[in-house]
Amino acid sequence: MFATILKSVLRQMRRHPLYVGLNMFGLALGVGVFLTLTLLVRYEYSFNAALPDVDRLVRVDTHWTMPGTPPGEVAGSTFRALPFLREDFPEIEAGTRFENTELQTEQDGVFSSFVSGLTDPAFFSVFGLKLLHGAPDQALAQPDGLVLSDHAAIRLFGTTEVMGRTVRLNRNGVTVTHTVTGVLARRTTPDLFSGIEMMAPFSSEDMTTRFCFLSWGSDCGRIYLKFRRAGDIDAVSARLRDFVMRHAAGADSDSHALGTHPEKIFGLLLAKLGEARFRDFHVLYAEDGVDRTVINSIGLMGLLALALACANAVNLATARAGLRAREVAIRKTLGASRRTLLVQFMGEAVLVAFIAGVLGLALCELLVPEVASLTGEALVVRYGLVGVVLPLIILVCGFACGIYPSLILSGYRPAAVLAAARMPSGGRGAARLRDALVTGQFGIAITIVICMLVINHQTVFMRTADPGYVRSGLLIGSAMPGHDLAAQRKMLDALRAVPGVITAGFGELAPRPDTKNLGTYSYDRPAGPVSVYLLQDVVSVSYFEVYRPRLLAGRWFDAAHGQDDLPPRDEAPTRKANVVLNAGAVSRFGFAAPDQAIGKIIKSGGMTARIIGVIDDMRFESPRQAIYPEIIFFNTLANQPFNDPIPAVRFQGIVEADMVRRLNRAWAGILPDASSDFSAVDARMSAYYSGDERRGRIFTLGAAAALLIACLGLYGLAAFAAARRVHEIGIRKTLGATGRQIVALLLGDFLRPVALSCVLACPVAWVVMRRWLAGFDERITLTPAHFLIAVAGAFAIAILTVLGQTFHLARAEPARALRAE
Known part of the structure; x- marks a missing residue:
């Protein structure tokens, strides 16, 4: 059976290269886009997931309710709270403070900056990150200790064998000599410390003189806690209000306290690190937060690109079904059963999907580095994930693309087909299915295009909006x-x-x-x-x-x-x-x-x-x-x-x-x-705009891919119609129809589903973008221009897609068309 299926596919490639090529390229494009965006979504959802015991790790956030300003959660808390937290809650296994800072090296008057952090010796007890060199319990124990990432070690010394070497670091104009006591092992999964290049312990002067170590109203970094059991987190959260009342209260004259009733303006929250990537999008001053809706939309866009490609394949296969009617009739006459034919045609669809899947994987290899550069994320092809997802895609796409055409082809009656002068076209049901698929394809594509236009407009607006002062110069x-x-x-x-x-x-x-x-x-x-x-x-x-x-x-x-x-x-x-x-x-x-x-x-x-x-x-x-x-x-x-x-x-x-x-x-x-x-x-x-800009570029790529797939399907249908309507056009021209009238008729038929898709896409895009724009304090107005541009562009692209076939059909000579029929 496999040999028969392979021969049939090769024969179709030789006889109808245009249809098979459009089918395979469209599927490959859909598979490639889907795999690429799936890897991006997985990257975002796996943030912090690989941290040891992440289900027991939390960040202590602050919730302020101050007069005259809206209440809000801040990603950070006063360092003064840590010793009291460990004292009051035995459920806490370990805790550490962490302050993001910038440490610099200086050579010949040139400064080199490193993404750095100051922390406590207990850091590795909380996070359990692996060291390439050094002991975790000793790496930050000495006051002049310094932990480097492997990248920073190579940048400074050209090797990771740097234990015991000294580094002169400049912090706020003060130069201090540190000794390398540890080198972090490279991590392949994203987390909140992925970009850290240096870590040093807080100095004793910091802890005794700096305001954020002494006052409850301060905030210059973050506290991380590791609980003994994941279930302890909610139990401790319920007791934090009483904790604030016990320790943060004081006389109004006490600059380190928050008054006699601190609980009215100040609260502590425990933010689970496993959920922080998306939760932090709504937290003030959280730099790693990402809008879950945007990430889900990117994943949905990948899924829709795959669905568009499948719909495209179904459309082309349905349109071409009549071309194989005589083959089916002869095989049935020679004894082939409907089941045998059904298996063969489904096998052909799966084989085509397999070839497209391999091409899609190659396209994914090309797209992933580009998407990584656009988003700034360390995105790579994860073959463990691809090895699971790709076979499922091939089977699902093959089944989706082959089931309807297979049922149509295997159901033809031999006598009716062989006695007919023309090939069967599938009737009104097949035509309606093709129109519905084209409508769905362009509706999805136009929705994505409108979203892309709004996102890019908002991003440009954020960069260029009047900030209340003169930026130039x-x-x-x-x-x-x-x-x-x-x-x-x-x-x-x-x-x-x-x-x-x-x-x-x-x-x-x-x-x-x-x-x-x-x-x-x-x-x-x-x-x-x-x-x-x-x-x-x-x-x-x-x-x-x-x-x-x-x-x-x-x-x-x-x-x-x-x-x-x-x-x-x-x-x-x-x-x-x-x-x-x-x-x-x-x-x-x-x-x-x-x-x-x-x-x-x-x-x-x-x-x-x-x-x-x-x-x-x-x-x-x-x-x-x-x-x-x-x-x-x-x-x-x-x-x-x-x-x-x-x-x-x-x-x-x-x-x-x-x-x-x-x-x-x-x-x-x-x-x-x-x-x-x-x-x-x-x-x-x-930094405030770059995330939206990068994801706007992803939407631009998705919109381009969706439009291209939709146009492939429309072009294939136009070519199919041109082949089947030659006789009709010949009769119309014999009865006096002009070329202009024929072009108008054909364009109207081709563009009717596109027009319907525009009507359906605009309200969907309006609802989605209105909700997205609500997240900005300053935002653009959602005007009809965004929708009109997308609709006009879709019509222009659709017209250009079918124009060649339309003119070719309209210029056909009536006598030759009728004689050919």
Whole structure:
């Protein structure tokens, strides 16, 4: 039987290469796209899954409910909580703190940065990551220990045999010598530590002086816990409110506590690491979060591409069924049973699916590296998964593509077929099936195209939307370490002296801030006091000229006004200052318009602040987040330094790359031991957009594949119709029909299912995209243009697909067409 099936397939390839080629190529394309996107979806779903005992691992998150701002979960917590957690909950087996940081090496004035983390010696007790060299329980035990990834070891020394070697590391301008005490083994599965190149222990100075180790209101990293049993996680979660009440409470004057009722504003949550990849998409400041809906949509797109390819094969096989009618009639006359014919035709379909599957696997090998480069993920072909999935695809596709044509072919009656002058066409039922499949194919393709257009438009909008300040001509550097007043003055003078620089200034916040300082401020309204949790920034002279925010009411700071300058911190009980608010803060305090806030007094503890100006909101963070209500203070550098100020300069007349080099040299003249890293706003903010951009490219590829598969099917049907309607067209032209009328008739027949698919696709795409756009604080409007462009494009592609066959058929000579029939 196999030999018969093979011979039949080869014969069909010789007799009808167009149909068989379209069938195989369409199936191969569907299989290749499906396998590629399946590997991508599996990668996302396997994030953290390979961590040892992942079902017992959690991250301690913080939930804030502050006045004037919406409640939200933050991916991190105060380091002060860890010793109390281990003391109060014996269910915890081990715990560790982890702070993402950037450690640098310096050689000849050139800094090399490494993705790094500071952590506790118990890190390997929690995570159990394997070391290529070194003992896990000792790797971070000594204060100067350093664990490298194998990639970092090769980058630094050219080998992984680096135990005991020393590395001079620069952190915030301070150089410290570390000794390599461990090398991480390479991991082939994704997790939250996949990109870490260096790990060092916290210093004793960190733990005794840094605010995040001492205060319950701080947050500079994450706490990870390993429980003795997975079932203990929910039990401990239920007792965390009481835990907060016991340990975070304190007098209002205690800067390390959260007041007498901390549970009203502060809570701790246990986020299971096995679920963190998708959960973190809705958590503030979680860098590894991915929208589950988007990933599922990518998987669905792969499945739909495979379904389109199968529908395409069914369409072509159904259309071609009549061409084999006489073969079936003769074989039945010679004694072949319907069962034998059914098995043969199903076998042919499975064999074609097998060949397409092999071609699809080859296409997957080509697509996976491209998709990996588009998404930035370490995506590779997993042959264990492919070895299971591909045979199932071949069997399912072969069965789906062959069952209906096999039933039609094996059911022909020999006498009726041999007595007929023409081949059977399958009747209205087959025609309706073909139209339904074309409608479904183009409906799916058009839906994907509309989604692709909206996603790409939203991504472009996020990059180009007005952030509330002028981005062009603006460069921002790294935070200047330390609190040296003289050094800060010299830095501003040095930057302003660089040729091409218009002006330079300091701020404690910048686009994509590393740290944030927040505080609660109250305003006494006649109906009662209103409290708002405000993001606090301190800016220098020239800040307004550097960022150029929009002033909505009042005035900006002026060094000539003495009260504008922020008083020294040692005057805390009686501090008075003039401040500027953003539009969001004005709205939260209940002012109907910005000018109504001018001159009003707000208070925070012993601080009394008078509002002198209101600026428009400035976006420094993700477009998915609402902009924080903000209060801005002024520091002229006359009396006190900034806390780790971030320099920014406005320049003109110089190429950006040249200006960056000049600014870096000026920085090195003041702080030779610290990296400056001046960059444009788009570069700093790109992390907020890159994920959506990468997945938008995947949707673009999926849309192109879906359209191509749908067009293959439409082209095959057009070729089939051209072969079967020659006689009809000959009669019509004999009766006086013009070529233009024939073209219009044929195009109408071909495009009718395409038009129906557009009607069905638009509402589906509208619902899906409306839900997706709801996740952004700033978003585009879903306009008819997105749908009209997709529909017009689908019609144009469909017309171009069938136009050649249509013109060929319309130009047929009537006499020759009727004689041929």
